[in-house]
Amino acid sequence: MHGLGNDFVVIDAINQTVQLTAEQIKALADRHYGIGFDQLLLVEPARMGADFRYVIYNADGSEVSQCGNGARCFALFVTQKGLTNKRSIRVETDAGELVLTVNEEQLVTVDMGVPKLDPANVPLIAKQQQLQYSVDVLDRTVAFSALSMGNPHAVLQVENVATAEVEAVGAALESHSLFPERANIGFSEITGPDSLALRVYERGAGETLACGSGACAAVVAAVRLGKVTTPTTVALTGGELTIDWQGEGAPVMMSGPATFVFDGMIDI
């Protein structure tokens, strides 16, 4: 499945037992010797009263607590595979509960939860709460906003996403000591009063064609900087998302497509 080109393997772990090691996940993620994906998603039975548990692994085998594009695909998967007949689906993750609403034409809206502006897993922010921070990386000082959508994000404002040094700066910042659990690095270009363009170097996956939680983080950063109003259209390489946020304390709502590509079996 994919969400704007951010691609996933989604596995039903309700009707079968699925236990994968990080090495097995990395091998499956390989686009030449494996299946190939940005993230692997498991549909598991809920443990705390939601409809399902949503488990996410990056291509490098690391387990994480949020994936926005994956949440839309998760919703389409469980409805089309008959695992639920609900249109509004509650899923639990290690970072909290998401509500996935399947609209018409495979358009899904996700309540991504309230952005955390002082995430404990990013000590730099937990005590400072600035609109922007700066850090020396490669041969320059860069300014960035930082927050958590259930996963850590740093968002840089750039003049032109097409020429932004996503690979070099993204890789350097993703594993910078400022981010003990690493981070997703967004490069955001304001393109209008309610629109921005975005590329994301994702933690554990590298640059992807789209990043749902990254789009949410970029809009929160841009709203806090007074650069856009919401709802905001976010143009990613793989397509557009609509992000709505009513300000601090409010959840971020993300709407966009989800697409089946093929069904298969995995022998591991």
Ligand SMILES: N[C@H](CCC[C@H](N)C(=O)O)C(=O)O
């Ligand atoms: N790479 C992210 C997980 C996937 C996020 C992205 N695919 C999305 O749509 O939100 C992380 O390590 O936090």
